[in-house]
Amino acid sequence: MDDRRVNWACRVLAGLVMVFLLAPLVVIVIASFTPTALITFPPKGFSLKWYANIFHASTHFINGLVNSLKLGLIATGVDVFLGVFAALAVCRYDFKGKNALLNYFTSPMYVPSVAFAFVLLQVYSQIGGIPGMARLLIGHLVIILPYIVRNTVSVLHVFDWTLEDAATSLGAAPAQVFFKITLPLAKPGVLAGALLAFLYSFDEVALSSLLSTPKFVTLPIRIMNYMELTFDPTLAAISTLLILASLVLIVLMEKLVGLDMFVK
Amino acid sequence: MERRRQALLLAFPTALALFVFFLVPMAYILLRTLFTNGTSDFTAFFTDPFYLDILWTTLRVSLLSTGISLLLGYPVAYFMARTRSRMKKVMMVIILFPFLVSAVVRSYGWMVILGTNGLLNQLLLALGLISRPLKILNTEAAVIIGMIHLLIPYMVLSLVGVLQSIDPNVEYAAYSLGATPAQTFAKVVFPLSLPGILSGCVLVFTMSMTSYVTPKLLGGSKFRMMATMVVQEINVNFDWSAASAVSYILLAVILAVQVVIVLLTSGYMKRMGGGKNG
Numbered sequence: 001m002d003d004r005r006v007n008w009a010c011r012v013l014a015g016l017v018m019v020f021l022l023a024p025l026v027v028i029v030i031a032s033f034t035p036t037a038l039i040t041f042p043p044k045g046f047s048l049k050w051y052a053n054i055f056h057a058s059t060h061f062i063n064g065l066v067n068s069l070k071l072g073l074i075a076t077g078v079d080v081f082l083g084v085f086a087a088l089a090v091c092r093y094d095f096k097g098k099n100a101l102l103n104y105f106t107s108p109m110y111v112p113s114v115a116f117a118f119v120l121l122q123v124y125s126q127i128g129g130i131p132g133m134a135r136l137l138i139g140h141l142v143i144i145l146p147y148i149v150r151n152t153v154s155v156l157h158v159f160d161w162t163l164e165d166a167a168t169s170l171g172a173a174p175a176q177v178f179f180k181i182t183l184p185l186a187k188p189g190v191l192a193g194a195l196l197a198f199l200y201s202f203d204e205v206a207l208s209s210l211l212s213t214p215k216f217v218t219l220p221i222r223i224m225n226y227m228e229l230t231f232d233p234t235l236a237a238i239s240t241l242l243i244l245a246s247l248v249l250i251v252l253m254e255k256l257v258g259l260d261m262f263v264k
Numbered sequence: 265m266e267r268r269r270q271a272l273l274l275a276f277p278t279a280l281a282l283f284v285f286f287l288v289p290m291a292y293i294l295l296r297t298l299f300t301n302g303t304s305d306f307t308a309f310f311t312d313p314f315y316l317d318i319l320w321t322t323l324r325v326s327l328l329s330t331g332i333s334l335l336l337g338y339p340v341a342y343f344m345a346r347t348r349s350r351m352k353k354v355m356m357v358i359i360l361f362p363f364l365v366s367a368v369v370r371s372y373g374w375m376v377i378l379g380t381n382g383l384l385n386q387l388l389l390a391l392g393l394i395s396r397p398l399k400i401l402n403t404e405a406a407v408i409i410g411m412i413h414l415l416i417p418y419m420v421l422s423l424v425g426v427l428q429s430i431d432p433n434v435e436y437a438a439y440s441l442g443a444t445p446a447q448t449f450a451k452v453v454f455p456l457s458l459p460g461i462l463s464g465c466v467l468v469f470t471m472s473m474t475s476y477v478t479p480k481l482l483g484g485s486k487f488r489m490m491a492t493m494v495v496q497e498i499n500v501n502f503d504w505s506a507a508s509a510v511s512y513i514l515l516a517v518i519l520a521v522q523v524v525i526v527l528l529t530s531g532y533m534k535r536m537g538g539g540k541n542g
Binding site: 005006009010011014017018020021022023024025027028031038039040041061067081082083086087089090092093095098101105107108110111112113114115116118119120121122123138141142145158199202203205206209210220223224227235236237239242243246247249250253259260262263 | 268270271272274275277278279281282285286289290292293296307336337339343344353355356357358359360361362363364366367368369370372373374375376377381383386387397413416417421424425426445457470473474477478480481485490491494498499504507508512514515518519522528
């Protein structure tokens with residue numbers, strides 16, 4: 001086989017994979033502007049009515065969005081503290097059992113979220129009286145923690161700890177060392193971890209399917225419930241807004257930490 | 265000793281939170297299940313063809329999705345690792361973009377494409393290639409398509425790092441010694457990229473084994489995988505013993521895969537000379 005032909009085949013396949021990855025997203029965006037309830041290609045005209053429909057109270061999309069944002073932001077906020085402390089403890093000090101400790105912090109990754117959700121459901125049914133948001137929040141705090149720990153560890157792993165000693169010897173207090181030296185240098189890992197953790201929480205469905213109460217329902221569940229009743233382009237409109245949000249996040253991540261942070 | 269105390273102090277809040285909200289509930293419920301029902305739920309699972317069929321479907325879909333994701337992801341990752349053009353950044357964005365979009369949204373996109381009145385059927389009908397719409401949505405094929413879409417980014421991201429760390433000069437050396445591209449790939453690039461292949465496959469396989477949204481939305485009501493079965497047993501059938509059997513067996517399969525992989529990689533690392541980044 002000739003080298004150039006292999007190269008060319010590789011290129012074509014890569015191109016096709018890119019088309020495959022983008023196809024459903026592009027289709028959703030186009031579909032969201034269809035004027036008809038049945039989505040046809042090419043669309044017969046242009047309409048924004050499905051976007052207006054998102055705000056209609058009967059869809060509960062806005063309520064779901066607010067719930068999902070609250071849940072994701074609180075869970076990520078708390079876990080950034082817990083995760084960064086944990087990562088620091090494991091990376092900064094040399095002690096027996098530090099690998100075991102790291103495995104412990106990342107262990108929720110190995111438990112299927114649906115299995116953990118069912119465990120929590122059984123515990124809640126015994127305790128009783130736990131409000132809807134707390135039922136989900138406890139689950140989210142656990143399942144997203146590994147993302148923050150792992151990404152922070154991946155940065156601290158190659159961290160030059162003598163920088164801390166240098167700052168201390170120049171008279172910096174421990175808090176100053178942490179906020180002026182350690183944290184800024186660990187920032188890319190913490191940010192990437194926090195982003196992945198937030199997205200995991202925001203998109204999470206298995207936990208929410210089992211643990212949410214009628215009073216506290218998240219956006220993905222609202223969308224899935226809507227889908228079962230009506231399959232009109234309102235779904236495409238809300239999906240387009242979510243796709244747009246992801247695009248903004250990508251640009252933000254590229255500016256803040258660079259996309260190479262995501263390469264394992 | 266002082267340092268160890270500092271470390272433990274720092275780790276304490278996180279360790280405690282995980283202990284209270286994760287470890288204790290998991291252990292408590294497992295023990296309670298074993299003490300109240302014994303192993304009867306598990307024997308019921310393994311003697312009922314209905315449940316065995318669900319386990320087999322889950323394994324089959326996961327293996328197929330993992331295999332296809334590897335086949336499609338590898339050339340992409342190789343191209344990204346070797347190219348110096350601006351294309352690399354463009355591809356990185358295209359890979360990360362769907363990766364950051366909710367699985368519900370992505371499945372919805374595939375529903376619009378694969379449905380009976382979907383884009384694909386409209387296209388094929390207009391081209392005259394088919395006379396009646398194909399049934400793709402609500403079949404296993406649709407689930408696998410949606411799954412691959414979900415998994416390829418993870419696979420590519422796991423592979424790019426490893427492939428980037430392989431020095432291109434190693435490949436040139438093989439060429440200059442007379443190896444064909446196929447030989448170079450089989451004897452040099454592929455073996456060196458095995459750790460990435462392994463970690464990518466484990467990650468992706470675990471994700472498909474435990475996936476819930478994709479099989480639920482693209483498989484239709486009659487298609488069942490382990491995770492959708494757990495939710496169905498609880499929310500529809502109200503059968504908690506069956507749900508606990510299904511969820512613990514799913515957990516056991518995932519942990520077994522992890523153990524096998526750890527054993528495999530440690531053996532592989534020893535043979536390769538035990539490099540830290542092996």
